[in-house]
Amino acid sequence: MxxxxxxxxxxxxxxxxxxxxxxxxxxxxxxxxxxxxxxxxxxxxxxxxxxxxxxxxxxxxxxxxxxxxxxxxxxHLHPDCLTSELADLLRSEAERIQQRIDCLSRNRDRILAYLSAVETRQGQA
Amino acid sequence: MxxxxxxxxxxxxxxxxxxxxxxxxxxxxxxxxxxxxxxxxxxxxxxxxxxxxxxxxxxxxxxxxxxxxxxxxxxHLHPDCLTSELADLLRSEAERIQQRIDCLSRNRDRILAYLSAVETRQGQA
DNA sequence: ACTTGCCTTCACATTGATGAGAAGGTTTCA
DNA sequence: TGAAACCTTCTCATCAATGTGAAGGCAAGT
CATH class of the missing domain: 1.10.1660.10 (Multidrug-efflux Transporter Regulator; Chain: A; Domain 2)
Structure with a gap:
């Protein structure tokens, strides 16, 4: 291509x-x-x-x-090639990614909570 | 402060x-x-x-x-102040955030899967 | 053969987030 | 009073990601 x-x-x-x-x-x-x-x-x-x-x-x-x-x-790599530093790098990257996920999830939930709160209130009014 | x-x-x-x-x-x-x-x-x-x-x-x-x-x-805002465009903005942002979460989750899982695969293999060897 | 459209490399510009430093006022403490 | 450590605004620089365009080679259709 x-x-x-x-x-x-x-x-x-x-x-x-x-x-x-x-x-x-x-x-x-x-x-x-x-x-x-x-x-x-x-x-x-x-x-x-x-x-x-x-x-x-x-x-x-x-x-x-x-x-x-x-x-x-x-x-892809023979396990021999996975040095302990490389494994550490991967673990710490996974952790940083997890932190991003947590942050985004929290804020997504807040946006959705806000929306549903307003919708409920409007439904009542 | x-x-x-x-x-x-x-x-x-x-x-x-x-x-x-x-x-x-x-x-x-x-x-x-x-x-x-x-x-x-x-x-x-x-x-x-x-x-x-x-x-x-x-x-x-x-x-x-x-x-x-x-x-x-x-x-924070009176429901009156939540125009439908603003609600749409919030909904679409929540969706974009969700997409990020999905992408990050996929890749976190792959990193972890790789790590555990290698560890297992090393444990056997 | 000519045109059109895609490809190549090279280079300059922009945008968002950040680093860094100057020049000067304020607070604190000895 | 003087020094140290904070604060102010302003300016210039950097870095990663991206936009854009020039100058030229290649490919496919008429």
């Missing part, structure tokens, strides 16, 4: 797809003419990157955790 | 506390000498702002939803 098509299917500008590649988040192959050639899986990958960026993670963090995010079935 | 003390208690630089004020997220009073004067509740407020910023929300979004985030018990 060429970059324009990937852009269309994900809604992400080509400029950004090239940027994500520069940041080592994508690694498309190259066709004979130099055009980037993306596999089908790139669509999901880009959506994943977008979601994480929108959630406040930086490209640097994403780059470090993305190898472990694909399919839990296939272990 | 003066700005330095608020900074110490929240870990947020004074520079940022002034910035949040400029962005209409904080509204401290002023003492006779011109010093900012924060209520006790500002500590929690600042932590809330930090959490939301870290979670990828912009100051503009935060500014718009923060009035509804305090205590669900006290309804």
């Amino acid at each position: 060429k970059i324009g098509q990937l852009s269309q299917r994900t809604g992400v500008p080509t400029r950004m797809l090239r940027y994500y590649e520069e940041q080592d988040l994508l690694h498309p192959g190259r066709a004979g003419n130099g055009y980037r050639d993306y596999p089908e899986s790139a669509v999901y990958r880009v959506q994943q990157i977008r979601g994480l960026l929108d959630s406040g993670l930086t490209t640097e963090i994403i780059r470090r955790i993305i190898p472990f995010l694909d399919k839990p079935e296939e272990i | 003066k700005i330095g003390q608020l900074s110490q208690r929240t870990g947020v630089p004074t520079r940022m506390l002034r910035y949040y004020e400029e962005q209409d997220l904080l509204h401290p009073g002023r003492a006779g000498n011109g010093y900012r004067d924060y209520p006790e509740s500002a500590v929690y407020r600042v932590q809330q702002i930090r959490g939301l910023l870290d979670s990828g929300l912009t100051t503009e979004i935060i500014r718009r939803i923060i009035p509804f985030l305090d205590k669900p018990e006290e309804i």
Whole structure:
């Protein structure tokens, strides 16, 4: 798949797809003419990157955790390669993500609580 | 409470506390000498702002939803003031927040799944 | 062959969040 | 009174993510 098509299917500008590649988040192959050639899986990958960026993670963090995010079935690194520092990094990232989730959940609940409170009150009036 | 003390208690630089004020997220009073004067509740407020910023929300979004985030018990706006567009804004923000939560949850689960898979395998070896 | 549209790299600009420092007033304490 | 530690406003710089456009190569249709 060429970059324009990937852009269309994900809604992400080509400029950004090239940027994500520069940041080592994508690694498309190259066709004979130099055009980037993306596999089908790139669509999901880009959506994943977008979601994480929108959630406040930086490209640097994403780059470090993305190898472990694909399919839990296939272990990408031999367990030998999982140094204890890398495991710590993953654990602490999971924790930071959890904190974000907690914060967002709290505030989502408050918004919804407010809405339902007002609706109830209006229903009575 | 003066700005330095608020900074110490929240870990947020004074520079940022002034910035949040400029962005209409904080509204401290002023003492006779011109010093900012924060209520006790500002500590929690600042932590809330930090959490939301870290979670990828912009100051503009935060500014718009923060009035509804305090205590669900006290309804801040009369129901009359909740125009339908405002309600729609809140609903759509809640939905966007939910999407972030979903994305983060998925990826947290994958990190944890990877870690436990590797640990299991190492335990066997 | 020509046009249209996609692709390439390169480069400059912008925006939001943040860091950092100057220049000067205030409070506190010795 | 003087020094230290706070506060004020203002300004300039940085960094990540993104917008935008130039200059040119490639591909497909007429």
